Amino acid sequence: MSDQSAVRRFCAATAVSLTGDAFTVIALPFAILAGGGTAGDIGFVLAARATTAVVFLLFGGVIGDRFPRKNILIMAALGRGLVMAVMAVLCLPGMYSTAGFVALQALHGIASSVTLPATTGLVRDLAGPSGVLRANSRITMIRNVTTTGAPVAAGAMLAVLIPFWGLAIDAVSYGVAALLYATLPVPARRNGGTGILTDLKDGWRAFISFPWLWRGVAMAAIFQLGVLGPVAVLGPVVAQDELGGASIWGFMTAANGLGAVIGSWVVSKVQLRDPLRWFYLSLLPSAAAPIALGLTWPLWAQLIAQAAAGWTLAFGGVLWETVIQTAVPPDRLSRVSAYDWLGSSALRPLSLATVGPLVAVMGPAGLLIGVSTALVTLAVFCSMSRRATSYQVAEITART
Missing domain, CATH: 1.20.1250.20 (MFS general substrate transporter like domains)
Incomplete structure (x- = not known):
């Protein structure tokens, strides 16, 4: 209740x-x-x-x-x-x-x-x-x-x-x-x-028992590795070299935040029968941010792209968290959530550390456009995968 x-x-x-x-x-x-x-x-x-x-x-x-x-x-x-x-x-x-x-x-x-x-x-x-x-x-x-x-x-x-x-x-x-x-x-x-290690093992078994869950965490980890890291590192560089400096990056960051506010409001107003499919599809607009940076679009387009990326993180994040809270048994929810948080964020330090070497090989535009292409491909593939989306619908239906 x-x-x-x-x-x-x-x-x-x-x-x-x-x-x-x-x-x-x-x-x-x-x-x-x-x-x-x-x-x-x-x-x-x-x-x-x-x-x-x-x-x-x-x-x-x-x-x-x-x-x-x-x-x-x-x-x-x-x-x-x-x-x-x-x-x-x-x-x-x-x-x-x-x-x-x-x-x-x-x-x-x-x-x-x-x-x-x-x-x-x-x-x-x-x-x-x-x-x-x-x-x-x-x-x-x-x-x-x-x-x-x-x-x-x-x-x-x-x-x-x-x-x-x-x-x-x-x-x-x-x-x-x-x-x-x-x-x-x-x-x-x-x-x-019954013991910390036993509880951890029990949480791990619960985590891997949901195919949609560990697939979604893997997707989030790839998103951290391939999109958030490069944008965080190269965004200020592109703003400094091509768009006008730190103040412009500040406006772009604010646009991202505004998009996130809108996304978190919109998701509360819609009823989706297949939330995980929409979670994957909601990642697609975020590809606009690295593409805009890679192609050095004008400022108005950069602001729209950043707003779209912010919308993605909020809209998709709310859907993902809601699915976990609804489908995972309450007595294992915190442990499963911990594995989710760990898996989703574990690759972020690696992402930040490897941007420099990758830019040296691919160039800023090549890296940003490349990760955008990979993101779109993976998101579309996962949205069409039955094991990545349909299992959780049965779980939610059974528990509501």
């Missing part, structure tokens, strides 16, 4: 914490530089958080299926709030330490690793099978609005205040989010489990 009041409070907690995160995204690099750190130090600090978030992700899935997900999110929010509060203190004169920032961001990543799988399960618990599409649409819209608009406010604030305030706002936002999580209904007590 769907508890819309609880879903709204969960969305409010999400909005508050994501707004705080947006302030940290802007403030953190400048806090490091203000303390005497270098560009390399910024990389180490960001890598510490990203690494632990991935390394402990499967463990987070086990935790999410063993213990009440509401309590996990409360503890994770309080932990991340404490981390950001200490980091804010380290921004004060004479307090900065790169090693301290690295250690604290590593702890932040661990807390994030338990948050993602627990969130997937809790949304399903609160919204119920019939309400997850609408709930996911709201959450995705909130995420895109905050990540598009909040950095502007953060940048304006940091123009007149020291980075301490950006990190302090993030710390407070986590405290507010924890209070909102505490108002959610108390979930049923979960099974204590």
